[in-house]
Amino acid sequence: MASPRRPTYTSPGRGRPGRGGLHSGSVHGGPGRESAPAKEPDVISASKSAPEPAPPPGRNTGRKKAKNGDPASGGARTGERGPAATGGNVLAFPEPRGRRLKRNIIIVACTVTAVVAGLLAGAVYSPLLAVGTISVSGTRLLSTDQVQTALEPLRGRPLPQVSDEEVSRLLEPLIQIKSVSTEARPPSELVVEVQERVPVALVKQGEQYQLVDVDGVQLAATADPESVSLPVIDGGAGAIGKDLFQATAAVLGALPPEVLAKLSNASAQSVDAVELKLVDGQTIIWGNAGEKELKAKVLEALLKAPSDPKNPVKVYDVSVPRHPVTR
Structure with a gap:
C-alpha cells in the first residue's frame, strides 16, 4: 500500500542555478549524452501527528468548558490558579477542637459579663432598693430623731448609691458624732451606727x-x-x-x-x-x-x-x- 505522505522538498537556497531541482527526462548537453545524476536535496523533512488513542467507553472525554471563568462551572478566571482551575478537589477539614472550645468560652464569658453588668445597673438604679427606713444606733448625747432628720435627704435613693462618706458629710453639723459606719439591708433599710465623742x-x-x-x-x-x-x-x-x-x-x-x-x-x-x-x-x-x-x-x-x-x-x-x- 502506497504511503499517503507527500514528500516536502526544501530548496537549498544556495549553489549554482539549475542544479538544485529534480528534472525528469531531460538531458543536459544534448542528445545521446547521459545527463548527470540529480543532486539530492540538502534537507528532506516530513511530519505527521500520531492519532490520539480513543478513550474507553463510558468515561468522560474531558472537562466541560468553563463559562467566562465561572467557578460554579469548573472554570477559572484569567490569572487565577486554584483547585478548580487545575482540576483538583477542595476538601473541607473540620475546625480544631481547641479553637472551637476557646471560641465557645469567649462567647459564654461575654454573655455572662453582659448579664452581670445589666443586673448591677438595675440594682444601682432600681427604685425597688430605695431607702425607706433609717435605723440609728450608738447615740447617747444625741437622740435618734436628730440623726434621722439629718439623713432625710437619703430617703428614696437606691441603697447601692449611699456611701459612708456621704452619710458622714450629712452628719458633720452634729459635732457630737466622731465617726459613722453604714450597712445596707435590702430591700429598703439603711442601718447607721454612730460613734459619739466621749465627754471627759x-x-x-x-x-x-x-x-x-x-x-x-x-x-x-x-x-x-x-x-x-x-x-x-x-x-x-x-x-x-x-x-x-x-x-x-x-x-x-x-x-x-x-x-x-x-x-x-x-x-x-x-x-x-x-x-x-x-x-x-x-x-x-x-x-x-x-x-x-x-x-x-x-x-x-x-x-x-x-x-x-x-x-x-x-x-x-x-x-x-x-x-x-x-x-
Missing part, C-alpha cells in the same frame, strides 16, 4: 457647765454638775490656756470610767503638774501627760487596795508610775 470633763461657762472631750469640743451643756459624773476643769480653756487645758483633758481621757466617776475636779499649774481631786477629798499627783495609760492602771490598782482606817491615804502620787507613792 465639765467646764463652767457662766451658769452652765459644758461637757467637753479630750479635744476640748463642747458636746452638751448642763446646769447641774452633780448630775454628771465628770470632774470639773478649773478655769476652763479660756482661763488656764489652751496647752494646759489640752494636757488636763488628755489625762482625764486616759482614765477608765470607774476612776473618772470618782473625780471632782482637775487642775494644772503647768503641763508637767497636772493634779486631780477625788470626791473624798484625796489628791492625785499625776505629773505630765507621758505614760498616761500606765499611770491610769497604777492609779486604778491603788484605789482598789484596802485602806487603813487609822492611817488613811491623802495623796496618791503616780507621777513616776513604776514607783508610785501614797501618803
